[in-house]
Structure formats: structure tokens, C-alpha cells
Amino acid sequence: MARTVIQDVKDIYSDSGGTDAEIYAAIDIAHVLIEDRLVGRTGASETLLAKIETLLAAHFLVINVERGGIASEKIGDAVETMTFKAGSGMSATRYGQQAMLLDPTGVLAAIGRKRASMAMYPVNISGA
Secondary structure: OOOOOHHHHHHHOOOOOOOHHHHHHHHHHHHHHHHHHOOOOOOOOHHHHHHHHHHHHHHHHHHHHOOOOOEEEEEOOEEEEEOOOOOOHHHHOHHHHHHHHHOOOOHHHHOOOOOOOOOOOOOOOOOO
8 A cells, every 4th residue: 555645746746736636546566666666674663664665756757748858937038947857767856856865875866877787608628
């Protein structure tokens, strides 16, 4: 069962909303991520995990609702535009950045980073 609810996400993400169904889907993704990647790896309290889950839900909502994090707001003559850069992982939104700060494991910060790989090839050193 998720640690956060729709209203918790609405309380922190008031920019362009999102339907309850979109918010619920974001909560579900956040909950699965918390369960798979953080639970059991930390001594984090349920309260802290709930805060991280709420922030992650807002992060995924921004990515979904703003179709990749592109947003524009105009107040008077001033215009603010934010653009999502593919591959920027949790850093793509202010909510993802905050979730990373609260994560005592560093797991969220590692999501999306390129992973090192190593390959071994047989070498014939007998001279044959």
C-alpha cells in the first residue's frame, strides 16, 4: 500500500495539476520504486520514506503531465520556461532533486547514471 495519497501530491505540485488518475499512476510508480530500491537498504523511517514517495510521485507527474518537463509560465512581460533534458534522471525536476537529497542510500542519485561494463575476450597466448 502506498505511503502517500493524491492530496499529498497535490499539496506540493500545484503548477499545472494533473488528473487524479495521472496522480495515482505517478504514486504507483513512486511506490514501486521505493519498495524495490529503498526498503530494506536503509534505516529510514516510514515517515521519511513517505516524504520521498510523495516527491517521487510529483517528479513522475511532472514528466507525464508536462510531456517531458517542458513548461512555460507568463506573468506580465516575464516568461519562464523549463526544459527537460532526456537522460537527466532524477535531476530533471525539482521534486526528483529533493527526493535524492532525502535518500540516505544514494540509490535515487544513481538511477539513470551510465553503468560501467567490462567484457572479457579469450586470448590465445600459446602462439598456435
